[in-house]
Amino acid sequence: MQIYKVGGAVRDRLLGIPVTDIDWVVVGATTEEMLAKGFRPVGADFPVFLHPKSGEEYALARTERKSGRGYGGFTFHASPEVTLEEDLIRRDLTINAMAEDDQQNLTDPYHGQQDLKDRLLRHVSPAFAEDPLRVLRVARFAARYAGLGFTVAPQTLELMRQLADSGELQALTAERSWKEISRALMEDQPQIFIEVLRECGALKVLMPEVDALFGVPQPEAHHPEIDTGVHTLSVLQQSALHKLPLTVRWACLLHDLGKGLTPTEEWPRHIAHEHTGLKLIKAVNERFKVPKDCQELALLVGQYHTHGHRALELKPSTLLELLQSFDVYRRPQRFEEFIAACEMDARGRKGLEQRSYPQADYLRGAAAAARGVAVQPLLERGFKGPELGEAIKRERLKAIKAYKEHA
The missing domain is CATH 1.10.1200 (Non-ribosomal Peptide Synthetase Peptidyl Carrier Protein; Chain A)
Known part of the structure; x- marks a missing residue:
């Protein structure tokens, strides 16, 4: 029985960044041997065990074979004969397909260390194209490591394109998709996640409502960046720079969906986009079975963000209606998150990122007066x-x- 540290723990140690999760792979062992050593089984689909003391996950080395559609369409084979190299080749990226023993001796059969140096996110083998979830995972890693200069290798992007075109992405469950999307939105540069999905054609499949915003113009006087899609990415980027929670980041991504429905003859104006966008926000929320707090804030921000920008001009009666809509008396935090999303919307404009947003304190004052x-x-x-x-x-x-x- 040989035990190796694998995946993210090895990658992040080599990158010199904090290691959060540690995964282990066990070569040359049987389920019975693991149980005899006090490990507790947890894997329903394949043999994964929890260490009796540390609680960390130990998986038996395994191979996998495509047997159906989607993320779950795989048959696994675990046995003492499966080698470390065979286990590593089924992983997604070369930088995640390295292992080290207890002496920190590196096993790197697919040149992950070189790809770390070259700042490349590259697939391990053609089997990458068998798992549609990997499209979302690679885009998420691109968002996480963009600050270190990482980009997706062209050949890997091509496989992601093939997956996007194949219809396999539709086989992903809402829960699996949301898990990747929500994790990606909480990375340092979530806008890169959306950019990579768009580049490989997956955004059009997963969130056509967001994809439709690219190429849609806005009035230059208010939006120097002009393009609605570019603006949306900037708003999302601002929400990450300000370390805002997932609820706000999700609302930032969806706030302008109505602009994708404006007839071209009305461009660059988008009259009543706040209301036309609500059905699209609802559709995206339902598609990914988004948690209730994220759903609610996205709809409220979609409907009222222009009220936020015009706060100083609103009549007292309109201000009161706004506060009632948010139930600020019982849910003050939700109104705070709305204000934050409005501020990110105002800052997500080319050259206006540092501009002050007096509406924020004004709205807080109005809420305090009513309360x-x-x-x-x-x-x-x-x-x-x-x-x-x-x-x-x-x-x-x-x-x-x-x-x-x-x-």
């Missing part, structure tokens, strides 16, 4: 039921008017 209305005095005056609701609304409107006059 400051005390309910107890109204109860003491005998208001109850629907009348109480109306009285609270009147008082909040008064508070917002007073705030607006002094702001």
Whole structure:
């Protein structure tokens, strides 16, 4: 029995960056031997075990063969005869197909170390094209390592194109796709993830609504970058630079989908794109079974982001309606995330990345004024039921008017 550290732990150590997850592969062992040593089995599809003390994952060396569509369409074979090289060749990228023993002796049959030096994301073997999930994984690695100068090798991009054209991407489950998308959006440069998907034709298959934004012009006076797709990527990039949570990043990606529906004769203006975009945002949310908090914020930002930009001009009654839509009294955090998304939208414009966004503090002040209305005095005056609701609304409107006059 020989045990090797494999994959990301080896790659990141060689890159000199912190190692977070450690995976191990066991060569020359049987399931019975692993159980005898106290390992706990966890793999449903193939033999993976948890170490009795560290809890880290140890997998028996295995080979795999394509047997159906999608990410799950594989038959695995694990036995003591499977070599380390055979286990490594089924991995996606050469930089993930290296192993080291307990003395840090490197096994690198597919030249991953050279590709690390060359800053290349390159597939290990033609079998790469059998697993559609790898399109998303490679795009995610491109987003993660873009800051170190990594790019996707042309031959690998070509295989990704073939996968995008083959119809295999549609066989991915919503859960698997969302797992990769959400992880990619939380990388340092999530806009690279979208760029790589677009370059290989996968964006058109997975998120045609986002793909449709490229080539759609906006008024140059407001958007010096002109192209709506380019703007969307810049907004996403800003959300990562400001270390914002997944909810905000997802909303940033989808906020302008309505502009993809504007008839060409109306370009570069996009009247009511906030409302036309809602059905598209809903469609993308449903396609990937997106978590509820991400779904809700994306729809609210899509509908109200222009209200955010025009906050200083809004009538007190419109401001109050906006605050009610977000339920700022019970869910103040969601309104904060909306403000953040609006600010990223304003900063995601060529040459305006550092521009101040006074609307943010103004909206916070309006929310604080409305929240400051005390309910107890109204109860003491005998208001109850629907009348109480109306009285609270009147008082909040008064508070917002007073705030607006002094702001």
